[in-house]
Structure formats: structure tokens, C-alpha cells
Amino acid sequence: MFSPLFQHFQKYISLTAEEEEIIKPYLQISTVANKEYILQQGQICQANYFIANGCIRKYFTTDQGTEQIIQFAIDNWWITDYTSMDFQQPSLYTIQAVEESVIIVLKRSIEDELFRKVPALERYFRIILQRAFAASLNRIHYIYSFSGEERYRHFSNAFPEFVQRVPQYMLASYLGFTPEFLSKIRSRKG
Amino acid sequence: MFSPLFQHFQKYISLTAEEEEIIKPYLQISTVANKEYILQQGQICQANYFIANGCIRKYFTTDQGTEQIIQFAIDNWWITDYTSMDFQQPSLYTIQAVEESVIIVLKRSIEDELFRKVPALERYFRIILQRAFAASLNRIHYIYSFSGEERYRHFSNAFPEFVQRVPQYMLASYLGFTPEFLSKIRSRKG
DNA sequence: CGATTCTTTGAAAACAGTCAATCTGTGTGG
DNA sequence: CCACACAGATTGACTGTTTTCAAAGAATCG
Numbered sequence: 120m121f122s123p124l125f126q127h128f129q130k131y132i133s134l135t136a137e138e139e140e141i142i143k144p145y146l147q148i149s150t151v152a153n154k155e156y157i158l159q160q161g162q163i164c165q166a167n168y169f170i171a172n173g174c175i176r177k178y179f180t181t182d183q184g185t186e187q188i189i190q191f192a193i194d195n196w197w198i199t200d201y202t203s204m205d206f207q208q209p210s211l212y213t214i215q216a217v218e219e220s221v222i223i224v225l226k227r228s229i230e231d232e233l234f235r236k237v238p239a240l241e242r243y244f245r246i247i248l249q250r251a252f253a254a255s256l257n258r259i260h261y262i263y264s265f266s267g268e269e270r271y272r273h274f275s276n277a278f279p280e281f282v283q284r285v286p287q288y289m290l291a292s293y294l295g296f297t298p299e300f301l302s303k304i305r306s307r308k309g
Numbered sequence: 310m311f312s313p314l315f316q317h318f319q320k321y322i323s324l325t326a327e328e329e330e331i332i333k334p335y336l337q338i339s340t341v342a343n344k345e346y347i348l349q350q351g352q353i354c355q356a357n358y359f360i361a362n363g364c365i366r367k368y369f370t371t372d373q374g375t376e377q378i379i380q381f382a383i384d385n386w387w388i389t390d391y392t393s394m395d396f397q398q399p400s401l402y403t404i405q406a407v408e409e410s411v412i413i414v415l416k417r418s419i420e421d422e423l424f425r426k427v428p429a430l431e432r433y434f435r436i437i438l439q440r441a442f443a444a445s446l447n448r449i450h451y452i453y454s455f456s457g458e459e460r461y462r463h464f465s466n467a468f469p470e471f472v473q474r475v476p477q478y479m480l481a482s483y484l485g486f487t488p489e490f491l492s493k494i495r496s497r498k499g
Numbered sequence: 500c501g502a503t504t505c506t507t508t509g510a511a512a513a514c515a516g517t518c519a520a521t522c523t524g525t526g527t528g529g
Numbered sequence: 530c531c532a533c534a535c536a537g538a539t540t541g542a543c544t545g546t547t548t549t550c551a552a553a554g555a556a557t558c559g
Contacts, residue, residue, distance in 0.1 A: 179450065179454075181454055182454075187450075187453050187454060190446065200443075201440070201442060201443040202443045202447070205443070211450075234432070238428055238431070241428070241431045241432050241435055245431055245434050245435040245438060248435060248438035249395060250391070250395070252438055252441050252445060253390075253392045253395070255442060255445040255449065257392070259445065259448065260369065260377075260379055260401075262449070262452055263377050263485050264372075295453050
């Protein structure tokens with residue numbers, strides 16, 4: 120049941136069978152329906168969520184009332200609002216399922232205790248945070264280097280299956296332009 | 310000499326005097342002149358750099374030949390290229406001093422050994438990476454929510470001393486528009 | 500004080516957004 | 530099984546923000 124997560128752990132660190140048994144009681148598994156909320160704007164984020172399978176988005180609502188997607192998370196990614204969780208502040212973001220998903224929940228309140236019992240997890244999260252941080256800077260690199268059209272072409276080349284998986288208006292939001300503009304790009308070629 | 314870094318450690322973790330002594334031989338201190346390079350595009354990044362004092366930028370050169378700044382690091386921030394370091398790939402980025410700076414160098418090659426001897430550092434880096442990742446996502450939030458002019462107003466309100474500290478063309482690059490446009494914004498008001 | 504580097508200004512052009520209308524597809528209830 | 534409703538996608542005309550290019554004007558450093 121937790122195997123996608125344990126497989127992911129083993130990609131970065133080594134855990135003994137005993138350690139895995141220690142970890143299990145600290146985790147919860149949960150199935151969320153399409154459009155179900157995991158966190159709503161204004162709530163304090165209390166957990167880190169691992170996507171065993173499915174697709175989750177994190178977004179906020181702009182002053183003009185449009186939804187702006189900040190992150191997508193699919194199979195084997197974690198998603199949370201670290202700002203809200205670390206400072207116990209109301210979140211600016213809403214985290215919502217884009218399709219039916221199975222998620223594994225690690226609650227903030229027991230995280231420190233778990234890390235004390237299994238210090239290797241501290242290392243695991245350090246490494247995946249390095250990756251996530253690098254990916255985020257890479258995204259800024261893309262935003263700044265390329266036009267909207269170029270970003271779309273790159274992205275749909277790099278993640279063709281993902282482009283199929285989510286509605287176009289969400290993709291447009293994630294890439295930083297309007298759904299109308301995406302539609303115009305697509306009509307220009309392929 | 311290493312005190313800015315050890316003070317920073319103590320903000321997030323507790324280190325004994327013995328642990329501090331263990332750590333010291335793993336660090337190097339270095340003074341870099343204005344415009345001196347710490348990493349050049351094409352090299353493999355071999356260390357993580359802590360800015361004891363000064364200001365450092367990380368940038369790349371676009372196809373059109375303009376420099377695009379991805380990150381600034383000032384006192385008490387780390388800077389590196391995790392993608393290059395983790396995968397031992399040539400870096401896309403150049404890391405360069407923007408003013409004379411004192412930096413503390415933690416080499417990748419000895420990092421794992423150091424973390425084994427002082428596991429609390431693993432925790433320290435996990436926490437500051439959470440902050441850095443959150444800050445990076447927050448920057449994407451800003452890029453997507455606000456016009457260039459709004460981003461400039463927010464930024465110079467939030468970091469007035471920093472705006473004084475770097476040339477305007479670098480600020481423009483960091484905020485994602487041209488120096489000419491920044492000049493026009495400033496002429497409009499304040 | 501001379502040379503380079505940085506900033507300003509203006510006109511024309513490109514890129515993307517807005518708004519409103521129309522089209523398409525899909526799922527649900529009758 | 531059909532009809533309808535609704536969410537999502539498309540299209541076109543118009544607007545606005547930011548870029549580009551070129552040239553001139555400050556500022557800084559040796």
C-alpha cells in the first residue's frame with residue numbers, strides 16, 4: 120500500500136525492513152476524488168502529501184478572480200505549502216485533485232518525531248528538496264528565456280502525456296498565459 | 310571567521326562546541342573581488358557557497374546574448390547550482406560576485422562525509438532548502454500575478470536597501486524585464 | 500580627464516491580454 | 530436513447546504592456 124513511497128525512499132537512501140516498519144504508523148493513506156480539496160486557501164497546511172498516483176494542483180486566486188496554478192504534482196512527487204506549514208500561517212493556496220488520486224499523508228505534527236527515529240529521512244527530504252528547488256529555478260529560467268509560445272512547445276515536447284492529462288486551461292495557467300492564447304498557439308501549428 | 314555561518318546553523322539546529330570543531334576543517338573561507346567568477350558556464354559545480362558578507366549573482370546568457378539573472382545571494386544565503394552538482398553536469402550558469410564578498414566554501418566531494426559525522430547538518434540543509442524552495446515558488450507567484458511595474462514597486466518596497474546595492478540593469482534582469490523599461494518605470498514615479 | 504559602463508529617452512513593433520460570441524464535447528437525467 | 534445543460538475550447542477585433550533599436554546623456558573609475 121505504501122510501496123510507491125518506499126520505492127521512492129530507496130532511490131535516495133537505504134532503509135532497513137525495521138525502519139520501514141517504524142515509518143508506517145506515521146503515514147496515512149487517502150483517496151481523493153477529482154476536484155476534491157486537500158487544502159483550501161486560508162487554512163493552515165498541516166501535512167506533506169506524497170502522490171502515490173494521480174494528479175494534484177496548487178493554485179491561488181488573483182485579484183482579478185482568475186485561478187493561477189503554481190505547481191502540479193503527479194505520481195511520486197510531494198506537494199505541500201511549506202510557508203504555511205513552517206510558520207503555521209494561513210495558506211495563500213488551494214491544493215486540489217485534478218483527477219482521482221491516491222495520496223500518502225505525513226503530518227507535520229509528528230514529522231520531527233519520525234525524523235528522530237529514522238534520521239535517514241532527513242537526508243531523503245534534503246535531497247528531494249534540492250531537486251525540487253533546482254526544478255523551480257529551472258522553471259524561472261524558462262519563464263524568463265522564452266515567449267509563451269516557446270514555453271508551450273518545450274513543455275508539450277518534454278511532457279506530452281501530461282499535456283493530454285490535464286485540461287488546457289490549467290496548462291495555460293501553469294505556463295503563465297490565458298487559455299485563449301493557448302488556443303491561438305495550437306491553431307498556428309500542431 | 311566562520312562565525313556568520315555558525316550563527317546561521319544555530320538558528321535552525323543546535324551544535325555542540327565539539328561538533329563545530331569537527332565541521333571547521335571541512336570549510337574553506339575565500340574573499341572574492343567584484344566581478345570575480347565563482348563558477349563559469351560549462352564548468353561542473355563542485356561546492357556550495359555561503360555568503361558571509363557581500364552579494365553574488367547567478368545568471369545565464371540567452372540565445373540573444375543578454376544576461377538573465379536567476380538568483381541573487383546576499384549575507385547568510387547559500388548559492389550553488391544543484392543540478393550541476395548533483396548530476397556532475399556542466400552548468401548552464403555563471404556565478405559571479407557583484408561586490409567584494411567573503412564566502413565560505415563547502416565542497417561537494419566531502420559533504421557526505423561531513424553529514425555522516427554531523428547528521429544535524431542534514432537537518433539544517435533540509436530546513437533551509439524548504440525555505441529556499443518556498444521562496445522560489447513565491448517568486449513564480451509574483452511573476453505570474455503582477456505586471457513588470459508592479460513587481461518593481463513590490464520589490465523596491467520590500468528590499469529598499471538591496472535596490473540601492475546593485476546596478477539597475479541587474480535588477481531589471483532579475484525582475485524579468487529590460488533595463489530600458491525599468492528606467493521608464495522610474496521616470497513615471499519615485 | 501578620458502574611457503568605459505550605466506542610464507535615459509523616444510518611436511515603432513511585437514507579444515499577449517481582454518471581452519464577447521460561438522462552437523464542441525461530454526455526461527446526466529428524463 | 531435522446532435532449533439538454535454546462536464546462537471547456539475556439540475565434541476575431543481591439544487594447545495595452547513591454548520590447549527593440551538607436552542615440553544621447555550621466556556617472557564612475559583608473
